[in-house]
Amino acid sequence: MVQLLLSNPNSNGDFDGDSELGERWVSLWNQLDSVLWSSMIASGRSEARLWLCNTIGGIESITPSQQRDIFVKLLRTKPTQLGIATQLLEMIFTKRARRAGGIISKRSHVLERFFEGNPMQISDWFSDFANGAGLEHKKGAKALFRFAFVNCDNCWEELEWRGKHGQSPDVVARKPHYLLDLDVSQTVENFIKHVPEFWSSTEFQESLKDGEILEIDQKFFLDFFVRLMFKDDSKDVWDLVNEFLMEEPFSSLCHHLLIVLEEKEFSYFLELLRRNLKPWSEEGGVASWLEILLSENGGSIDQVLLVNGVINHGRHLLRLVNDEDFEEQRLEIDDIITKMGRILSDANTLTLYNGICFRRTNKYVLINEDSESDLGSGESTKRKKHKKKKERRKKRRRNFDDDNDELLEHNSFNDLGVGLEAADVSSWLLSTEKYSASWTNVDLPENISNLCFSAWMKIASSYLT
Incomplete structure (x- = not known):
């Protein structure tokens, strides 16, 4: 993956001028697509749909009037879209109850028919009379009074x-x-x-205007609103x-x-969205890849779901294929990526060619722990508390890191020749474009993938414009 994203596509559309090698490369990627897709479907298509919905929500080029038009057209399609209409009205009841x-x-x-024969609803709305002490009647009780x-x-x-006996108006007043x-x-x-x-x-109408009646x-x-x-x-x-x-955002x-x-x-929603997308630019947001895909050819829902899963949810996919229920798929993926690694004669050459390098960083201790004995007892106590607090933070960080070690422990990562050991990642700095940043075993795979993908998309966009 890293090598693909760091490689400039050439004008001939093949792999470094070798069409046969390019065909083999594309074939391997198609096989990988198939295995990942079967894994995603086996775990539940609804989750993949949810991932895509969240990605679509990150598109920043849609204007308020466009989003209104898209959803209104969706609402007015036949047959009546009761599901989305009901969901929308629930949002309105929660956020625009007064309207x-x-x-x-x-x-x-x-x-009138809402309350007829419904003593529970009558009680909820009309029984809130004040007991004196300067308090006012509320809801329907106030209207009735x-x-x-x-x-x-x-x-x-x-x-x-x-x-x-009953009470007269004068007495109740x-x-x-x-x-x-x-x-x-x-x-x-x-x-x-x-x-x-x-x-x-008018009295009854006034009691309804704040929308509290919706809660009953x-x-x-x-x-009623449908x-x-x-x-x-x-x-x-x-x-x-x-x-x-x-x-609404x-x-x-x-x-x-x-x-x-x-x-x-x-x-149909994806089609409506495609019609409203602007041409992609380098300043695009996190969903720019989706804008390109939809604006160029749309693609099937299955393709969009797969691409979104690979790009934005690689961590989830990796955990998925490492599950014991997906042992067969994991072995297939290992085999495919091993074959990819053989195609790349020198993977690190591309890493260096693109100006990305790694260097170790030393850990410095600002104050020698032995010097605490020379400090006053009050200062020493403060430093001990600070030290314990720091140790607790390190422990929490180690626990968090352990949950994500599989991103680097997976054999396939090293099969492509990246050459980083999981234990060493926390002591590396990544330098690219004259900027250095620290990387940990939590950040490295996901962030370098996003960085490379963004750069590759800029290159690919030049062939589309």
């Missing part, structure tokens, strides 16, 4: 009380805590039967959807919405 509440308040009359007082001549008799004796469930049922004007009243039964309101979107084609609902799709939309798409719809 959703405003839409519900305009249609407050529909909640205000409406009953404003319209006491017409509806007061519909209030049901638990005591031996002086002592509002008496409302705690109200049989809320029966009162609301009476309002459903005999006071229909309450459900379109989210499924009911999801179904009907407004696709059956009624309600402008205010689509305005909310368009607004949200422009304001593209990465968040991809993370939450793409995972629910079926294969056909996901392919």
Whole structure:
């Protein structure tokens, strides 16, 4: 992999002018693709899809208006995309509850059937009366209280009380805590039967505007908004959807919405995305390779999933093939990479040709530990604490490094002639383009791969423009 990425592609499209050698090289890469793909599929295609969704979310060239148009077109495809619509509405209910509440308040009359015959929902919304002490009634209780007082001549008799007798408006006005004796469930049922004007009243509408009503039964309101979107084609609902799709980060939309798409719809999304991509530039972000792939020929979903897994999730793939359940695939990969190593007569020549080198770095001790005895007892105590803290950090780092040693212990890495031992990596500095940086056994494989791939993509892009 390292040698491929560090090599400049020549204009003839072969391997250093040797077409036969180039064919062998391509054949080996195709075999490697096949083995890796079979391993990914065996472990679960959904995880590979999730990796790709996260990568797509990293594309930075999509504007807010473009992301809105892409997802709206996806929502309006036939048959109705209930999965993505429901997922989107859940996001809106969580992040734009007040805007959703405003839409519900305009249609407050529909909640009459929402509460009818549902004592639990009635209790959740209408039972929050204050017990005095200067507190206010909340939610539906406040709406019920205000409406009953404003319209006491017409509806007061519909209030049901638990005591031996009812309370008059004058008494309740002086002592509002008496409302705690109200049989809320029966009162609301009476309002459903005999006071229909309450459900379109200003008092009830005001109680809905903050969107808190959504928490009582989210499924009911999801179904309600889906009907407004696709059956009624309600402008205010689509305005909310368009607004949200422009304001929400593209990465968040991809993370939450793409995972629910079926294969056909996901392919359509990739096509919509391709139409909106800008020509790739050297300043592109982490998903630039994907932009090139999609903008040039699109590629099948399987190809895109595989390329994304190899480029952005090599660590996961390596752990996967090292699992005991994938022993056969691991042996195949070892054999393929060994054959690749034989093709490369001198792998280190390419490393030097590209100006990348490694050099050892010594570890310096700023203060000799023996000198602590010459310090005061207070200073010595501080240094001992600092030393213990430093040792704990080193221990945690060693434990973390141990989890990632397989990246360098894998025989295939050395088969290509890189020549770095896992135990020595922590004492190396990488120098390239007159810049030096320390590397550890955690950072080296992944970062050098990303660096080489970025450089190779710049070269490849020159052949595409």
